[in-house]
Amino acid sequence: MDKIVLVTGATGTIGKELLKQLKEQGVCVKIGIRDLKKAERLDTGNCPVVHFDYEKPQTFKSAFEGVSSLFLVTPMTSRIDELIVPAIDVAKQMGVDHIVSLGSIGSELDNSPLSIAEKCVLSCGIPSTILRPNLLMQNFGNLAGSIIKSSGLLYLPANRSRISFVDARDVAAATASALMDPSHKNHIYTLTGQEALDHYQIAHILSMVSGKTITYIPISHNDAKQQLQEAGWSENDTEIIIGLYEIARKGWCEEVRPDLREILKRDPVSFEQYAWDYRENWS
Ligand SMILES: NC(=O)c1ccc[n+]([C@@H]2O[C@H](COP(=O)([O-])OP(=O)(O)OC[C@H]3O[C@@H](n4cnc5c(N)ncnc54)[C@H](OP(=O)(O)O)[C@@H]3O)[C@@H](O)[C@H]2O)c1
Incomplete structure (x- = not known):
């Protein structure tokens, strides 16, 4: 069966x-x-x-x-x-x-x-x-896409923290593999992208892809909370993202791990590739 x-x-x-x-x-x-x-x-x-x-x-x-x-x-x-x-x-x-x-x-x-x-x-x-x-690359489209597109500004409570963002498509591919291949039973994997970037580098990549200047503006935890709620985010979704940025500021999201590459037997999607694939969000 x-x-x-x-x-x-x-x-x-x-x-x-x-x-x-x-x-x-x-x-x-x-x-x-x-x-x-x-x-x-x-x-x-x-x-x-x-x-x-x-x-x-x-x-x-x-x-x-x-x-x-x-x-x-x-x-x-x-x-x-x-x-x-x-x-x-x-x-x-x-x-x-x-x-x-x-x-x-x-x-x-x-x-x-x-x-x-x-x-x-x-x-x-x-x-x-x-x-x-790790934090998903797709958060940029889901979370800040409309603000980035209309104002060219990327407001996030990340300070200068570096994050090895991962593409949700790769997380899904690893999940499919874990579901179908019993050798993954009783394992714990940390899924990261192939490089750790700060948000100044992210803004640079988004600028290059969109052909317009996108600027990162670091904001406080409380300002981020207020902005997301004003943008219509539920309290629950706001807490998830704010919580993830809280751990990013502690440096917990910086490490690049081999787990995803080992499961997928290929390189994880780069941030630049993600930015091109989802360019309608910023262009
Ligand atoms: N986003 C990130 O950067 C990130 C990073 C690391 C880990 N994670 C974690 O990974 C998981 C999935 O992330 P995601 O970004 O795919 O989440 P998401 O887009 O917010 O989706 C959450 C899903 O959970 C469902 N759900 C919520 N409450 C439920 C309930 N009471 N009963 C049944 N289903 C319920 C939602 O259904 P509705 O559509 O009905 O609301 C939705 O399908 C979450 O646990 C998240 O915290 C996220």
């Missing part, structure tokens, strides 16, 4: 890309969606869509029915263990035999919701693969 993979977080940046890549590989995917209305805007192909919401335990059983491998995206909330443990318990009862869980770079160094979620997965008794991506 074909392996069935449940993709949670399928409407998110990484989940959407993972879904696309698994479908291209002909993998049997079940799509777990919190807000079913969003499925209408998603290219689901012939894959079944199920309701899956950590806040609604009644959605767990039908979501995990027939599933062998689970891609687990955890929401950022201080109640993470309250939400994730019951979901994993049901996954175990329903016979899920591998969890690929998305954490974040530095998860092992703090007590953030993603770090708590990782501990829950590691102690649940189901073989797991933990992926800890």
